[in-house]
Amino acid sequence: MSESLRTTAPLAHPVSRAVVVVAAGSGTRLGMGTAKALVPVAGVVMLERALEAIFALAAPTFVAVVAPPDRLAETQSLVTRVAGPAAPYTAVVPGGADRHASVEAGLRALPQSVATVLVHDAARCLTPTAQFETVFAAVERDGCGVIPALPVTDTVKRIADDLVLETVDRSALVGVQTPQGFPVAALRQAYAVATRSETDDAGVFQAAGGEVRFVPGDADALKITTAWDLRRAEAIVRDRAAVAAAVDDQVPLFGIGIDVHAFDAAQPCRLGLLAFDGEPGLAGHSDGDAVSHAIVDAMLSAAGLGDIGGVFGTDDPRFAGASGAVFLAGAAERLAEHGLRVGRVTVQIIGKRPRIGARRPAMQDALAAALDCPVAVSATTTDGLGFTGRGEGLAAIATAVLRR
Ligand code: CTP
Ligand code: MG
Numbered sequence: 001m002s003e004s005l006r007t008t009a010p011l012a013h014p015v016s017r018a019v020v021v022v023a024a025g026s027g028t029r030l031g032m033g034t035a036k037a038l039v040p041v042a043g044v045v046m047l048e049r050a051l052e053a054i055f056a057l058a059a060p061t062f063v064a065v066v067a068p069p070d071r072l073a074e075t076q077s078l079v080t081r082v083a084g085p086a087a088p089y090t091a092v093v094p095g096g097a098d099r100h101a102s103v104e105a106g107l108r109a110l111p112q113s114v115a116t117v118l119v120h121d122a123a124r125c126l127t128p129t130a131q132f133e134t135v136f137a138a139v140e141r142d143g144c145g146v147i148p149a150l151p152v153t154d155t156v157k158r159i160a161d162d163l164v165l166e167t168v169d170r171s172a173l174v175g176v177q178t179p180q181g182f183p184v185a186a187l188r189q190a191y192a193v194a195t196r197s198e199t200d201d202a203g204v205f206q207a208a209g210g211e212v213r214f215v216p217g218d219a220d221a222l223k224i225t226t227a228w229d230l231r232r233a234e235a236i237v238r239d240r241a242a243v244a245a246a247v248d249d250q251v252p253l254f255g256i257g258i259d260v261h262a263f264d265a266a267q268p269c270r271l272g273l274l275a276f277d278g279e280p281g282l283a284g285h286s287d288g289d290a291v292s293h294a295i296v297d298a299m300l301s302a303a304g305l306g307d308i309g310g311v312f313g314t315d316d317p318r319f320a321g322a323s324g325a326v327f328l329a330g331a332a333e334r335l336a337e338h339g340l341r342v343g344r345v346t347v348q349i350i351g352k353r354p355r356i357g358a359r360r361p362a363m364q365d366a367l368a369a370a371l372d373c374p375v376a377v378s379a380t381t382t383d384g385l386g387f388t389g390r391g392e393g394l395a396a397i398a399t400a401v402l403r404r
Helices: 046-055 069-089 099-108 129-142 184-193 201-207 227-248 290-303 308-312 324-337 357-371
Strands: 017-022 061-067 090-094 116-121 145-151 156-160 163-168 174-176 180-183 212-216 253-271 274-282 341-350 375-380 393-403
Touching: 017 046, 017 099, 046 061, 046 069, 046 129, 061 069, 061 099, 069 090, 090 099, 099 116, 099 184, 116 129, 116 184, 129 145, 129 180, 129 212, 145 201, 180 184, 180 201, 184 201, 201 212, 253 290, 274 357, 290 308, 290 324, 290 341, 290 357, 290 393, 308 324, 324 341, 324 357, 341 357, 357 375
Parallel strands: 017 061, 017 116, 061 090, 145 212, 341 375
Antiparallel strands: 116 180, 145 174, 145 180, 156 163, 253 274, 253 393, 341 393
């Protein structure tokens, strides 16, 4: 068989960006007895899902797919079909005995014009297009290696045999994903001198003296390794389909959110993006702005995107002390990814203090500016009843209506 089935015709438009998709692994741990990249996730094979995200990139991008050697022709026809008019900008080459050899095969298949390459695992088939954009942009801006990474949320221990030696400080650790991006010449040089000890491309690049930075990854970019990962990926696909169906439908997208925080006199009081000097603050991992958090929950629930804890985490170190504006902007970004934006918000504050009356117009203005939509704020006490009546804490209830 020829070394490659790739197109040999010169490209009509030279491209400077490329993605190498490694898909040649056998999927031993998944245990389906077939090449992992060709295993379906909710009816569509992993490689196809990975390619769909890549072909959605705005800038012209060459795509080299490293295929299971015994499924080359089948992979070629899949790539041609998914690429459509971009088919001349693809290559399909057989993989090697390990991931390292497969990446090298992919790098050999790139046209001369490529300056920046991203190496991506087909097994991370739900990686959003935005993650490819972010990595490309960062490599082109900084000229170094760039990898997506997420904070480690489990407590991590160092062990020896069955003995636990110590807890590792997880604030200095991240878990890394793909795509990992590099200036192509430097990555080729790094692979030329690499040993087999590195487990990712950034490791190879760094061992050869390259500098690597990281950008925030995305939980959806999980690597499907085991049957449990496959089920989780299928759940993500179902959630996305539900959101897509809601977006297509003409029914108004309406959401509700509630947030409650206890007072913590040691904290400054931040509510509805305003500072209330001299008032007790609200306890929480972030700045405790219950008004912003209730609005975020209303926005996310209107889109069927879950809630603030699910999207931003309840103990993510990146959000320690974060202001409500960070979450409002993050929720708006999530909506935008699904073609949605918030059209109107109402929020009611329930509590004895702080007194809202005089600050109501300012709070409405601050929230409206952050959300780019009208916001109505109201407040009530509970006649001395319940935890708000006793002055133990404060609650906020919000509604959001979305626009498509
Ligand atoms: N990969 C590859 N060539 C290899 C081995 C792995 O292209 N010889 C690719 C896989 O297809 C996958 C990525 O590298 O997209 C990450 O590898 P991994 O998740 O370990 O996949 P498998 O090797 O297929 O799985 P397992 O280790 O369970 O056999
Ligand atoms: Mg493997």
